[in-house]
Amino acid sequence: MKAYVFNEHGDYNTIKLGEAPKPAPADDQILVKATYGGLNYIDSYFRKGIYPWTFPAIAGVEGSGVVEAVGSKVTNFAPGDRVICIGSGMFAEYFVAPASRSVKLPENIKEEIALAGYLQGMTALTLSEEAHKVLPGQYVLVHAVAGGVGLLLTQICKARGAIVIGTTSTPEKAEIAKAVGADHIIFYKTEDIVKRVMEITNGYGVDVSFDSVGKDTVDITMDSLAKFGSFVSYGNTTGPVPPFTINRLAPKNNHLCRPQLYAYVSTPERLEKYSSELFEMISSGTLKITIFKIYDFEDYRQAAEALETGKTSGKVLLKMES
Numbered sequence: 001m002k003a004y005v006f007n008e009h010g011d012y013n014t015i016k017l018g019e020a021p022k023p024a025p026a027d028d029q030i031l032v033k034a035t036y037g038g039l040n041y042i043d044s045y046f047r048k049g050i051y052p053w054t055f056p057a058i059a060g061v062e063g064s065g066v067v068e069a070v071g072s073k074v075t076n077f078a079p080g081d082r083v084i085c086i087g088s089g090m091f092a093e094y095f096v097a098p099a100s101r102s103v104k105l106p107e108n109i110k111e112e113i114a115l116a117g118y119l120q121g122m123t124a125l126t127l128s129e130e131a132h133k134v135l136p137g138q139y140v141l142v143h144a145v146a147g148g149v150g151l152l153l154t155q156i157c158k159a160r161g162a163i164v165i166g167t168t169s170t171p172e173k174a175e176i177a178k179a180v181g182a183d184h185i186i187f188y189k190t191e192d193i194v195k196r197v198m199e200i201t202n203g204y205g206v207d208v209s210f211d212s213v214g215k216d217t218v219d220i221t222m223d224s225l226a227k228f229g230s231f232v233s234y235g236n237t238t239g240p241v242p243p244f245t246i247n248r249l250a251p252k253n254n255h256l257c258r259p260q261l262y263a264y265v266s267t268p269e270r271l272e273k274y275s276s277e278l279f280e281m282i283s284s285g286t287l288k289i290t291i292f293k294i295y296d297f298e299d300y301r302q303a304a305e306a307l308e309t310g311k312t313s314g315k316v317l318l319k320m321e322s
């Protein structure tokens with residue numbers, strides 16, 4: 001089958017379509033004929049070696065498609081089911097995924113919309129519920145507000161009654177973020193984020209900073225926090241956060257959390273809770289899903305380049321079959 005196989009680390013220029021054997025499902029897995037793949041920033045962390053990867057490796061942690069076969073211990077899926085899965089090796093004509101990390105595609109949501117909101121939407125839901133429970137009236141700083149996670153986090157925080165301050169690079173992206181409810185935009189390339197946060201909040205600071213930028217924004221996040229505010233560090237877009245001394249949290253009694261989605265949805269009950277909450281928010285119109293572009297399967301390199309050079313806003317998808 002055609003697949004994006006890797007035998008060494010590299011940047012998006014190393015992406016090449018190759019061949020791999022069609023996989024067979026293990027006892028607890030399902031075999032899926034792929035229709036769409038969802039790009040996520042984490043794809044670049046595996047490719048660059050920021051997170052461990054075992055070679056040969058196939059890219060892609062999120063995909064949708066039709067179940068072709070199920071492992072001997074799988075009871076909740078059958079051939080023909082349309083599914084959305086989180087796992088690995090999904091940028092290929094076929095992939096296997098753990099049944100425990102797969103859900104049936106809701107009948108009332110288009111496949112590409114459901115997939116476009118899936119991993120990033122559950123990230124936004126779990127971060128705003130468990131990493132820091134966002135409450136009405138709280139000031140929330142969303143870095144990369146016009147990104148895939150950023151736009152969803154903005155809408156969820158607004159639905160909870162918070163005031164969202166977002167950072168972005170361009171006026172075009174600012175408009176996209178404002179259209180989904182961001183209250184204040186800071187252009188981080190030309191404006192001083194901390195100064196603007198203090199102006200907007202009358203010197204109070206933010207109750208939480210959802211920081212996916214990583215290395216470049218640690219000090220900015222710390223200086224923007226209000227007393228008792230939370231630093232939710234959930235990404236490495238500019239590189240991993242350097243060693244951080246715990247005493248930095250003391251002057252304002254701040255909280256630090258470094259969450260990953262996978263633990264939040266690591267049991268069937270948790271996956272069911274967050275996926276059904278997400279699909280309900282999409283089908284009721286509470287959550288608008290922004291798809292930046294659906295690229296052809298053959299154009300994954302261009303899609304990854306657009307995401308990793310900050311050209312995109314919202315979700316980037318691959319269409320696996322024509």
Ligand code: NDP
Pocket residue numbers: 039040041042119120123144145146147148149150167168169170173212213234235236237238259260261262307308309310311312313314
């Ligand atoms: P985005 O769509 O947010 O893309 C990244 C954005 O970051 C860019 O569009 C850009 O927006 C901004 N950015 C800031 N600095 C840079 C830079 N130096 N180079 C490139 N982009 C930059 O991606 P995702 O929504 O897929 O992911 C967002 C973050 O969330 C990632 O760090 C990802 O790893 C993390 N994440 C973490 C999860 C978890 O479980 N912990 C789960 C899912 C995602 P702008 O032009 O506005 O600056």
